[in-house]
Amino acid sequence: MNALDIRTVLREELGNIAPEIDFNSVDPKADLREALDIDSMDVLTFITAIHTRIGLVIPEVDYPKLMTLDGAVTYLSAKLQPR
Amino acid sequence: MAEFRMPSLGADMEAGTLVEWMVKPSDKVKRGDIVAVVETQKGAIEIEIFETGVIEKILVDIGTKVPVGTPLATLRTKVEAEAGVKEPAAPEAPAIMPPPIPKPAEAPPIAAALPEVSPLPGRLRASPAARQLAQAHGLDLTTITGSGAGGAIVLKDVEARLASMPSPPPKKPVIGLDLGAMRAAIAAAMARSKREIPHYYLQHQVDVTGCEAWLAERNAARPPQSRLLLGALAAKAVASALRRFPAFNGFWQNGKFEAAPAVHLGMAIAIRGGGLAAPAIHDADRLSCDELMAAMRDLVQRMRFGRIRSSEIADATITVSSLGERGVEALFGIIYPPQVAIVGFGKVVTRPWVVEGIIQPRSILTVTLSGDHRVSDGHAGALFLVEIDRLLQEPEKL
Numbered sequence: 221m222n223a224l225d226i227r228t229v230l231r232e233e234l235g236n237i238a239p240e241i242d243f244n245s246v247d248p249k250a251d252l253r254e255a256l257d258i259d260s261m262d263v264l265t266f267i268t269a270i271h272t273r274i275g276l277v278i279p280e281v282d283y284p285k286l287m288t289l290d291g292a293v294t295y296l297s298a299k300l301q302p303r
Numbered sequence: 304m305a306e307f308r309m310p311s312l313g314a315d316m317e318a319g320t321l322v323e324w325m326v327k328p329s330d331k332v333k334r335g336d337i338v339a340v341v342e343t344q345k346g347a348i349e350i351e352i353f354e355t356g357v358i359e360k361i362l363v364d365i366g367t368k369v370p371v372g373t374p375l376a377t378l379r380t381k382v383e384a385e386a387g388v389k390e391p392a393a394p395e396a397p398a399i400m401p402p403p404i405p406k407p408a409e410a411p412p413i414a415a416a417l418p419e420v421s422p423l424p425g426r427l428r429a430s431p432a433a434r435q436l437a438q439a440h441g442l443d444l445t446t447i448t449g450s451g452a453g454g455a456i457v458l459k460d461v462e463a464r465l466a467s468m469p470s471p472p473p474k475k476p477v478i479g480l481d482l483g484a485m486r487a488a489i490a491a492a493m494a495r496s497k498r499e500i501p502h503y504y505l506q507h508q509v510d511v512t513g514c515e516a517w518l519a520e521r522n523a524a525r526p527p528q529s530r531l532l533l534g535a536l537a538a539k540a541v542a543s544a545l546r547r548f549p550a551f552n553g554f555w556q557n558g559k560f561e562a563a564p565a566v567h568l569g570m571a572i573a574i575r576g577g578g579l580a581a582p583a584i585h586d587a588d589r590l591s592c593d594e595l596m597a598a599m600r601d602l603v604q605r606m607r608f609g610r611i612r613s614s615e616i617a618d619a620t621i622t623v624s625s626l627g628e629r630g631v632e633a634l635f636g637i638i639y640p641p642q643v644a645i646v647g648f649g650k651v652v653t654r655p656w657v658v659e660g661i662i663q664p665r666s667i668l669t670v671t672l673s674g675d676h677r678v679s680d681g682h683a684g685a686l687f688l689v690e691i692d693r694l695l696q697e698p699e700k701l
Binding site (some may be wrong): 234238239240253254257259260261264265267268270271277278279280281 | 342519523524526527528530532533534573575576599600603627628629
């Protein structure tokens with residue numbers, strides 16, 4: 221899974237939570253909670269969706285690393301790297 | 304014979320538009336079955352029936368807007384069906400529970416019928432879930448071949464179509480939801496509340512550092528779908544505290560308070576784009592924290608897709624409103640009539656706190672109560688908040 225695929229997954233799953241958001245206008249470095257107006261329940265829904273979609277269990281302590289689009293891409297790319 | 308009527312889904316509802324029938328004449332139904340979908344100011348609501356029997360006749364066509372109380376269908380109740388009774392001998396009982404709230408006296412009389420849209424010709428057979436999904440993705444159902452009984456389009460047909468499409472088309476926020484109408488409904492209910500309910504307000508700061516530590520430890524060992532949020536513990540604490548403080552759980556009706564036998568916790572849910580609804584979690588006091596959390600997630604999810612049931616809209620015996628991790632420290636709610644209390648939770652903040660004589664940073668959650676002075680006083684309200692605090696000090700026992 222490359223960075224482009226990861227971005228697509230992120231857009232789709234966040235799009236399910238915030239359907240009216242135009243991701244082209246979201247600053248990739250902005251805090252997603254502010255940019256998308258999502259709460260802790262939405263964040264958990266997003267983390268759960270990532271687990272379902274790509275099988276990765278993200279621990280709670282890592283949530284802050286996924287709170288921007290760029291951060292999430294970096295985090296997921298590193299986790300999904302074949303070793 | 305009994306009549307199934309357009310239910311009242313709150314003090315502010317005067318009429319609803321029938322958008323879907325899930326039953327047809329001669330279908331068997333039992334209490335609690337979802338038989339129709341009605342479009343209201345609160346969005347599309349699944350309507351449950353409160354009697355068991357056989358649908359006899361559909362009286363209202365799809366697309367028709369009718370006032371609350373209008374018979375929508377007739378049904379033969381179980382006893383009659385077994386006895387082969389065809390015609391009613393006595394005046395019929397309404398097939399649904401009577402509306403929980405008497406209409407405010409100043410409500411204008413409603414015209415007999417408010418036809419808006421003519422019935423759809425040659426209706427397509429499709430399951431409600433399939434319709435919702437198709438609508439959410441802007442799909443035309445007539446372009447999909449159904450694989451269900453009688454060629455009906457079922458959820459997997461729509462899913463298959465979506466999977467075969469190159470990229471998902473833009474989605475709409477919440478299906479069939481008119482936020483302007485919802486705002487009008489909120490305004491009507493809140494204006495009535497402020498007019499009729501003598502509110503008093505209390506606030507209390509609760510140290511939830513222990514809750515947070517307990518949650519972190521517990522969630523670390525669990526996959527995302529079984530993780531708990533502080534909001535679930537808070538809701539559970541309210542539900543449990545109500546057992547000892549029944550004066551905050553129930554309805555003000557016909558000039559007096561009636562305590563509710565069960566705790567149906569209304570959860571205020573913000574709707575994207577600027578709406579608000581507070582559907583109920585039934586028997587919240589009897590659910591474990593895990594069950595309550597699952598129920599909250601389910602409710603938020605269904606709210607988003609417009610799949611709230613009639614009983615969830617009309618049943619709440621008290622409301623809980625939480626600001627979550629963003630926002631401000633405290634909110635003072637307005638009671639949703641005919642309820643008599645609303646509990647508010649602000650965002651958790653780190654504050655210097657004195658614990659056993661030592662100043663330390665602690666996580667502080669402000670809990671508020673808006674109470675109805677016709678039913679309770681600040682003294683009882685204060686004890687109720689302290690009980691919520693006490694319960695939150697032992698999250699493992701919630």
